[in-house]
Amino acid sequence: MTEPKGTRLRVKVARAKWHVRNFFQTVGETIKKGLSKIGLGFLFKLPPFVRAMIYLAPALAILAVFTFYPIFNSVFISFLKGYNMFTGEITGYTLFDNYLTILKHQSFAQSVINTAVIAFISVPLTILLSLAVSVALAAIKPLKGLYQTVFFLPYVTNSIALGLVFAYMFSGNANTITTQLSLSNAILKGIGLQPIAWLGIGATYWSAISVILLYTVWNGLAFKIIVFLTGIQSIDKQYYQAAQIDGASKFKTFSRVTVPLISPMIFYILITSLIGSFKTYSSVVAIIGTTGRITSGATGPLDMRTIVFYIYDFLQNAGQPGNMSFAAAASIILFIIILFFTVIQLQVGKRRVHY
Amino acid sequence: MEIRLKNLTKVFTDKRGNETVAVDDLDVVIPSGKLIGLLGPSGCGKSTTLYMIAGLLKPSGGKIFFGDNDVTKVSPDKRGIGLVFQNYALYPHMTVRQNIMFPLENMKVSHDEAIRLTIEMAELVGIADQLDKKPAQLSGGQQQRVAIARALVKKPDVLLLDEPLSNLDARLRLQTREEIKRIQRETGITTIFVTHDQEEAMSISDQMIVLDLGRMQQMDSPQEIYDEPDNLFVAKFLGSPPINVIDAIVKDKKIMVGDLNLGTTKAKDGKYTIGIRPEDFRVVEDGLFTFKREELEIEVIGRDTMVRFTIGENKMVRAVVESDSVKDKDVISISIKKDKVLLFDKKSGSVVV
Numbered sequence: 001m002t003e004p005k006g007t008r009l010r011v012k013v014a015r016a017k018w019h020v021r022n023f024f025q026t027v028g029e030t031i032k033k034g035l036s037k038i039g040l041g042f043l044f045k046l047p048p049f050v051r052a053m054i055y056l057a058p059a060l061a062i063l064a065v066f067t068f069y070p071i072f073n074s075v076f077i078s079f080l081k082g083y084n085m086f087t088g089e090i091t092g093y094t095l096f097d098n099y100l101t102i103l104k105h106q107s108f109a110q111s112v113i114n115t116a117v118i119a120f121i122s123v124p125l126t127i128l129l130s131l132a133v134s135v136a137l138a139a140i141k142p143l144k145g146l147y148q149t150v151f152f153l154p155y156v157t158n159s160i161a162l163g164l165v166f167a168y169m170f171s172g173n174a175n176t177i178t179t180q181l182s183l184s185n186a187i188l189k190g191i192g193l194q195p196i197a198w199l200g201i202g203a204t205y206w207s208a209i210s211v212i213l214l215y216t217v218w219n220g221l222a223f224k225i226i227v228f229l230t231g232i233q234s235i236d237k238q239y240y241q242a243a244q245i246d247g248a249s250k251f252k253t254f255s256r257v258t259v260p261l262i263s264p265m266i267f268y269i270l271i272t273s274l275i276g277s278f279k280t281y282s283s284v285v286a287i288i289g290t291t292g293r294i295t296s297g298a299t300g301p302l303d304m305r306t307i308v309f310y311i312y313d314f315l316q317n318a319g320q321p322g323n324m325s326f327a328a329a330a331s332i333i334l335f336i337i338i339l340f341f342t343v344i345q346l347q348v349g350k351r352r353v354h355y
Numbered sequence: 356m357e358i359r360l361k362n363l364t365k366v367f368t369d370k371r372g373n374e375t376v377a378v379d380d381l382d383v384v385i386p387s388g389k390l391i392g393l394l395g396p397s398g399c400g401k402s403t404t405l406y407m408i409a410g411l412l413k414p415s416g417g418k419i420f421f422g423d424n425d426v427t428k429v430s431p432d433k434r435g436i437g438l439v440f441q442n443y444a445l446y447p448h449m450t451v452r453q454n455i456m457f458p459l460e461n462m463k464v465s466h467d468e469a470i471r472l473t474i475e476m477a478e479l480v481g482i483a484d485q486l487d488k489k490p491a492q493l494s495g496g497q498q499q500r501v502a503i504a505r506a507l508v509k510k511p512d513v514l515l516l517d518e519p520l521s522n523l524d525a526r527l528r529l530q531t532r533e534e535i536k537r538i539q540r541e542t543g544i545t546t547i548f549v550t551h552d553q554e555e556a557m558s559i560s561d562q563m564i565v566l567d568l569g570r571m572q573q574m575d576s577p578q579e580i581y582d583e584p585d586n587l588f589v590a591k592f593l594g595s596p597p598i599n600v601i602d603a604i605v606k607d608k609k610i611m612v613g614d615l616n617l618g619t620t621k622a623k624d625g626k627y628t629i630g631i632r633p634e635d636f637r638v639v640e641d642g643l644f645t646f647k648r649e650e651l652e653i654e655v656i657g658r659d660t661m662v663r664f665t666i667g668e669n670k671m672v673r674a675v676v677e678s679d680s681v682k683d684k685d686v687i688s689i690s691i692k693k694d695k696v697l698l699f700d701k702k703s704g705s706v707v708v
Contacts, residue, residue: 238444241411246458246505247432256457260448354448 078328084321091321098322098329108330110303111310112337117209118306119277122216127269129217130224135254137225138232148229155222163286166215170287173200199287203294208304215283220276224269231262263353271345278338281308307334356421356435356512356545358385358408363417365403365569377403379569381417385547385562390539392560392577393549396592400569401549405515408547409438421512432461434513437506441518443498445490451477451501452486458509476504479538496527503538514539516548520555532559553593557581565589587704590630590697596661598697599672603629610696613667615643618696622707628699633661635695636674638681642690651687662689 035041046054053060077083078098082091102108137147154162169183177185177195185195198207235258243253259266284292284306292305292313305313307330314327365378378400385391393401406412408419410431418427426434445454455476459469477483480500482493490498499519506514519535520528536559539546550556556563557577565572565580565588573585584590590598603612604626610617617629644666652663660678665671674689681687698707 236442236444238440238442239446241431242438242440242444242446242505243457244411245409245431245436245438246509247461248457249461252461257446260446263448 074328074331077325078332080325082321083325085318085324089321098325099333102326102329102333107303107305108307108310111305111307114209114304115278115280115306115308118212118216118280119274122213122220123270123273123277125213126217126220126224126273127266130221130269131228131259131266133221134225134228134232135258137229148226151225152222154219155226159219159282160286162219163215163283166211167199167287170198170211171200173197174202176200177202199294201295203302205302205304208288208294208302212280212283212287212304215287216277216280219283220273224273227265227269228262231265232258235261260354267345267349267353271342274341274345275338278334278341279308280306281312284309307337357387358513358545358547359383359420360385360404360408361418361420363404363407363419364415365400365407365412366415376569378407378414381566381569381571383564383571383574385545385564387545388543389545389561390536390559391545391547392556392563393547393566394553394556394563394592395551395566395572397551399566401551401566402517403569404566405438405517405547405549408513409436409515410434411438435509435511436513436515437509437511439499439502439506439514439516439519442522443490443502445498445501445505447490450487450489451482451493454490454501455486455504455508458505462509472508472510473504476508479507479541480504480534494527495523496531499523499531500534503535507538507542507544512545514542514544514546516546518550519548520550520552528555535559554595557593565592567592583706584630584697585706587628587630587699587706590699590706594632596633596673596675598630598632601629601631601667601670601672603627605698610698612670615666617643617691618694620696620698620707622698626701627707628701628704630697630699631672631691631695633673633675635692636662636676636689637692638676638684639688639690642688644690645686645688648685648687653681662687664689 032044035043043051079093079095080090081094081097082089084090133151137144137151140147171182172180172185172195174197177197177200181189181195182198184198188195196207197203198211239257239261240253243257248256284304288294288304292303292309294302294304311327311330311334314323314330317323318327360381360383363378363381363383364376367375367377369375381400381404393404395401403412407414410426410429414427418425420426421434431438446457449457452473455473456469459472464472473486474483477486480503482497482500482504485493485497485501490501493501499522503514503516516535520531523531532555535546535548548560560577562574563577563580564574567588573580573589575583580589581593584593587600591600601612603610603617605611605620605622605624607624608619608621610620610627610629612629617631644664646664650664654661654663655678658678659675660681662674662676662681663671664674676689699705700707
């Protein structure tokens with residue numbers, strides 16, 4: 001028998017690793033001894049909980065400053081009246097005024113509708129599509145790596161850049177769509193359909209939202225496919241062999257074996273992507289523009305802003321007294337909406353997810 | 356259902372194009388209504404054979420017949436088989452009831468009939484009180500029964516079991532082994548099971564097929580194979596403690612190891628390998644080998660005692676004798692029971708009569 005190639009190198013690497021490990025162990029022991037000598041030995045005798053808290057302290061400090069404090073502060077700000085963020089002056093306190101103002105605001109209602117349309121159409125669609133793609137990817141052997149890369153590309157690409165590309169692909173208004181064909185309209189014309197002013201003057205609500213939906217679905221596929229594919233590949237092959245012997249059809253195998261066995265992953269994706277879609281912002285900015293509105297002529301401007309977009313618009317004019325409070329109140333309402341749907345999902349999940 | 360394997364061959368090819376012959380030209384007729392053990396060491400092709408019978412693996416060559424039907428190209432669900440996987444492959448998200456019912460879901464069976472069959476099978480395997488539990492809530496033995504019930508609920512003609520006892524502890528193994536035998540008797544279904552454990556195979560099979568390197572070594576009833584192995588591999592593979600294998604020569608019809616005459620034979624003069632089962636030694640007054648007690652390694656194991664000693668040129672031999680026969684003896688003399696020395700050809704390993 002000849003020695004396999006690289007064996008000697010591997011032995012050398014293994015030995016080097018061994019030495020490094022020994023070195024760090026010695027360093028650790030030396031530090032421990034040193035600390036004991038200067039009277040800090042009690043650090044190693046603290047109860048595990050206290051020690052854990054010491055180790056967690058840096059992370060907790062950062063979370064406290066950048067997460068916990070802002071949460072409580074925004075709740076607090078939402079109770080202020082006429083708050084000026086530069087001078088810190090307020091004209092008084094109120095419990096519900098800011099919330100009521102927001103809830104009565106016509107464009108807030110529109111932003112909730114826009115967000116809901118995006119969330120409740122794109123999330124189920126993305127999950128179904130990514131499940132289908134993952135099952136297909138799990139079933140093929142040749143070019144699998146290539147397909148995986150293709151589907152994963154959007155995940156590692158800047159979403160604003162992608163949105164701009166989408167905006168370009170669906171560009172053109174009622175006057176120019178017939179003369180300057182955008183990619184989408186070229187395709188429509190190719191299959192014998194009329195070009196559509198997707199986003200420009202002459203656009204309708206559904207033409208604009210379908211571009212956003214298309215973008216959201218496509219952009220959301222990547223991560224979900226990776227998660228589902230990992231899940232499907234970790235399913236024991238014997239379940240499929242058993243299903244085959246039991247005479248289950250392809251669809252039945254999918255619905256009765258594959259889906260239940262990756263249900264924890266589907267559930268995880270469902271919750272995170274619903275939360276994510278309620279926070280949609282950058283795709284609307286990139287596709288519709290920084291105003292979030294489409295000037296559409298006769299019917300008046302189309303307001304495509306989402307809830308987060310609506311909140312940010314207040315922050316654009318944060319100098320105006322009271323705007324910060326409106327933004328805070330809208331954030332809390334968004335939080336309550338997300339909380340509501342997440343609790344419902346958790347309740348459903350208890351019965352439907354098999355761990 | 357009689358199963359015939361005709362020149363069945365399976366060659367696996369890996370990514371680099373290396374070929375491994377897992378099953379090599381297997382020609383077997385498996386009688387109907389019997390419990391058949393497919394026995395061999397790991398890598399001998401026994402599971403591959405089972406999976407080819409099940410239809411989950413495509414043979415590289417040869418044919419499989421169920422009765423008169425050529426099923427080589429028939430899909431697994433149309434072969435009328437039930438398969439119990441080594442780790443049971445029960446669907447973890449379904450209850451025991453749903454698991455057993457699953458094969459019926461895919462057939463044109465009315466719901467009432469499906470429920471009736473499910474309960475009938477659950478009662479047959481003795482888990483009727485566990486129907487609403489999930490597999491994870493059951494013990495290994497109970498899971499095994501559910502798997503058998505699921506395999507049998509379609510009323511298949513053939514039941515296939517892949518290492519059915521390997522995931523059970525020793526006590527459950529004994530119990531399940533009897534259970535499998537009982538279920539087979541009650542249903543009269545042709546059953547093939549795969550195992551690497553010779554004791555297990557011998558204890559429950561009506562007929563045993565011994566495989567090695569993808570080839571059939573011998574097929575017969577367990578006792579027959581144990582007593583009259585066709586070759587040295589079979590002799591070595593069966594029996595615990597294993598058979599003693601010694602080099603010997605035959606001269607003038609006498610089997611000689613060094614200066615010792617171990618018996619007579621009709622074989623031609625020449626060099627042979629001989630095999631003597633440990634239990635074929637016995638303690639006598641004046642035998643072939645005589646030792647002082649301290650010269651022997653003695654291990655008392657209840658009723659029997661294992662005695663280790665050397666014969667010829669440092670050849671270690673194990674003998675299992677009755678404990679009473681060596682008790683309080685300072686000098687022990689051992690001989691071989693009559694005609695119990697097996698003679699094997701040195702080259703081919705096949706038995707020489």
